[in-house]
Amino acid sequence: MEADEADRYRAPALDKGLDILELLASVEEGLTQAEIAKRLDRSPNEFYRMLDRLVRRGYVTKLEGDRFTLTLKLFGLSQLHAPARRLASFAMPLMRDLAQRTRQANHLVVFDRGSAVVIAQHEAPNYWGISIRVGSHMSLLETGSGHVLLAFRTDEEREMMIAEHARDPKTRRPGAELYERLTEIRKRGYEMMPSAQTAGVHNLSAPILGPDGRVIAALTCPYIGLVNASDAPDIEQTIVMLQQAARDLSLLAGSDVKISG
Template sequence: MAGNVDSAAPDGPRCPLTEWEAVPVAGGAHEAGRSVLSRAVAVLGAFDQAHRELTASQIARRADLPLSTTHRLLVELADHDVVARRGDRWGVGGRIWSLGLLAPVQTGLRDVAAPFLHDVHATTRATVHLVVRQDTDALYLERVSGHTALPVVSRAGSLLPLHATGAGKVLLAHAPDGVQERVLGGHLQRWTPHTVVHPGRLRDQLRRVREQGHATTHEELVLGMSSVAVPVSRAPADGTPDVVAALGIVDPGVGRHRRRFLEVLQVAARGLGRRLGPP
């Protein structure tokens, strides 16, 4: 039986959709000066990688809008799942995440990678992920569910930490130095007792990932689950490998089947890299 491909609205610990609720709509009106559309865009522009959750007052300041206008726009946007609210804080809603997955680069990568993900699943019967780096997070573009029921933390669209997942460690190991330093110098959240949060130890792990060509984790994000992942590279004109994504498997049996899982992933990653061709 083929695995279930999950391209649903994003979900997971780093994604606000599972725990944020929409606010009932309130009427809005066009006001003098900037159009309603330009004000709504300004509200959305208040969010970025460093400001994922903001109060209405913070959004108003960052968008250079009156607080009353900001609040009216927020509740209208929430009715359409463009933003979402938890307590007194706001964040990006599910519709924005879903639209983001339609970006040409990501859509093209997902389409090309789909048969390779299904091949890995058919051979291993495990849950398979296609992951890319989005600044200092791991963005899960696709998931094919395996035969073992897993906690739902990695649906398509989920943002998960680079430091606590196999695919994330692969992407972090091949990220620019500046990105690595921001992650290592920032808050490394301890998701389980096994999460590596010491910067020096994580730096050593990243070095081994580059040397060995793969990453493994054991219960770093979810207890009872392990992962193994490899980079997807394509060779540009200068011959330097360009890591564009990671292919990973999450399964309780990674420890027992690591060698077989790794071989299957490496074959798929090489095939996908060839199919993608040079940038």
């Protein structure tokens, strides 16, 4: 009786798409259309249209040698679901304390479908500060948050993230200098760079790591020099405080990985 009920509500096309996603999630090197069909015990022709739709919707990408592999779109979607809301909830007390001690605003950023997206933000406690609106989509390649999200991922994941970012025809592929910078960021444990959008602002950003040691978010402070507050922390002191807040939040997220600095 239960089997009959299950068959009544079958959606063969949906099942086929989910079978492909689950199979590709289980392999690292990707699979050809023929290999997918063989593993799922189906005809290769059955998967042509489904693979085409998954590629066009951004869930799957085609590599050299006609091999298909997952993009990070599902990962990005999951970041904006309940875990991201819980992360933002955990982060707010630490972000509030960081803002009070540094006298600077700060925000929390995750990767989503080719962009760095702000999921939480805390204002500076005084009159002056740079605030980034929650929900803002920012460049992966031109922001401190984006650099940190790329630096603390595997080479393969990084290329997928950049490929999703580069779907915009106005976006240029990064050169060797970006990859060199990402290596430096990973070694020192944070990013510090002049803002590409606002003069006089330095983006300070540190990674929030998950239990597997991979970055799940970036904690970022758009630092501005406060000439009317001589006792305010300088940029080097702010970096130390930012890194400590990022380590504390990583511990709350379940990570015990040591970050440089």
